Amino acid sequence: MSENILDINDLRTSFFVEGNEIKAVDGVTFQVPKGKTLGIVGESGSGKSISALSILQLIENPGKIVGGSINFKGEELTEAKNSRMRDIRGNEISMIFQEPMTSLNPVYTIGQQLRESYKIHEGLGKKEGTKRAVEMLELVGIPSPEKRLTQYPYELSGGMRQRVMIAMALACKPELLIADEPTTALDVTIQAQILELIKALQDDIGMSVVMITHDLGVVAETCDYVAVMYCGKVVEYADVETLFDNPKHPYTVGLLNSLPRHDVDQDELVPIKGNVPAPDEMPTGCRFAPRCPHASDICSKLPGLETQEDGNDVRCWIYTEEWDGEKGVKVYDRESTT
């Protein structure tokens, strides 16, 4: 058994708006084994970004972590002091944010910010720091890096800014990198280059990664484990081969059939019927039941996340003794989907 660098258990993060509690993250459990990459997938609004921000204790009012635990290398982050969290965010866990403007300081040039990071983490002086900054900008695919160093974040295009952010996040050689849709805004070549860079750093320093993405092709290429989220809950967690070869939750199967994958033609994609329920119309039982082609009476109760024979953890009644629907239901039919 490998050791987990991150172990999240029953994490709950809510927003309190006009007297209502919106349960953005509603009992999330997953692990990131040391040196490995966990992918988090799920439709928009399923709580992926809020889970990531919760790990770093970056949830702001009216949001709040209301329960559960976040264990990072044996340390409970939900109880960590602000000063300790600042230390962790600067040195041990880096995040590439979905919205790039948020983590670059608008009043310093790109060069000043990168050099500062190399100074803090590796004690590099101005000259050496500049050299490293140029190398790093080259690695993330930024043309004429010397010129970029003298520019401010607002002077760069969105795609350039995202690449600078990635360079910044990797500069401190974090033990854990949380990447929230790191490459969606970038073109395919740069995207591949950046995923390569993350992989190289992973091999080099044993970095662990949490990769949030909509792209199942990216998951297949970069992740070792996958957590599938729906309405604030993990509905399936498995190693990447098991998830693609033998998905169990009807939502996972729906995603595999509906989201872009590099190994499936675009015209074979089948969208999942219906929409994600609004927060005030959240089913009390299985959150996916209203959209599930297999739903039965028992689905009005919430199933637990249970480990199956193949090793997937699945939150679905079909795989329990209590299942009262069609026997031997074939949730995933490879013949008809690939």
Ligand SMILES: Nc1ncnc2c1ncn2[C@@H]1O[C@H](COP(=O)(O)OP(=O)(O)OP(=O)(O)O)[C@@H](O)[C@H]1O
């Ligand atoms: N500031 C906020 N105030 C109220 N509710 C919020 C706020 N931020 C997030 N939420 C709630 O949390 C839910 C999960 O948001 P989150 O950003 O984690 O989704 P996501 O899975 O990252 O989606 P996407 O793929 O679009 O990035 C949202 O659907 C929304 O209901």
Ligand code: NI
């Ligand atoms: Ni998000």
